[in-house]
Amino acid sequence: MKSNVASLQDYFGQSLDVPRDVDVLRERYRSAQPFPHVVVDNLFAAAFLDRLVAEAPPPEAEQWQTFEREDLERTYRMRSAMDVGSAGSEMVALMHSAAFLYLLSEITGVWQLLPDPYLQGAGHAMMRRGDFFKVHADRNVAYDTGLTRRLVVIVFLNRHWRPEYRGQLELWNHAGERCEVSIEPEFNRTVIFEVAYPNYHGVPQPLECPADRMRRSFLVYYHTAHGGAGDRITPHSSRFAPAFYRRRKSALRRAAEQITPPIVLNAVRRLIKGPV
Secondary structure, eight states: OGGGHHHHHHHHTTSBOOOSOHHHHHHHHHHOSSSSEEEEESOBOHHHHHHHHHTSOOTTSTTEEEEEETTTEEEEEESOGGGSHHHHHHHHHHHTSHHHHHHHHHHHOOOSOEEOTTOTTOEEEEEOTTOEEEEEEOOOBOTTTOOEEEEEEEEEOOTTOOGGGOOOEEEEOTTSSOEEEEEOOOTTEEEEEEOOTTOOEEEOSOOOSOTTOOEEEEEEEEEESSOSSSOOOOOOSOEEOSGGGSOOOOHHHHHHHHHSOHHHHHHHHHHHHOOO
16 A cells, blocks of 8 residues: 555545554554544545535525434434535535545555445434434445445534533444443544444434534545445444334334434425425
8 A cells, every 4th residue: 555655645635644654544543442443533625625615505504404203313414415516516526536535445444445425324424402312323324325335524614612501422332332442523533434234333422502502514425336244234224223213113114114214214204294
């Protein structure tokens, strides 16, 4: 990899600062607890990320889709990959490029990565005061393509974010009993971690930021055509842990929620509740 750093840097130009210690990042990723992950600061050009933030739609814009599931989640995602804007399109092109996929594979050891041009569950993400996402393991299969999710890359976009605002990304142990790593969502901090069960993580404490502040990030999922270890993959949506995060539900209802995309579940719940 060392001989390729210069050529990768030539490819990315001023948009990305290719780490020169990829061997160190690889070891940190593989040995990380409670599951494989690595944090890289200042990976992207700050001016580039500033443009990305500046063009993000305001909180009330129709481009946002609210994800709200009882007492488990209240977050915002982009409705469509068509809504990311010009800087967002540049970001997606960079993060979907063969060179970036190669860099990710060198760090994580996961090869033949495939991006998702539709940005299902990805792209711009936002949380506001009072929002949260309880500890969970991510959906493991893409909604429509059937590809296996293997990695997620999260780029935080929050300048001058204070710890008392909360919003830390927490990584929990495999039993879903305790937080082992807490990551501040600081500007130009990139987190790469493995999508697998039971790789529990979340933002469980409701945000306490000022009403005019948002916790922003840009995330991208990466896939492979198989599970990576010859294992049979059983598709599931977000699996929450520990058990006290869930209400008691019938086996049929739990099974239905495992295979139904959140956007469909939200639509059904709105129909059941009726107009407000």
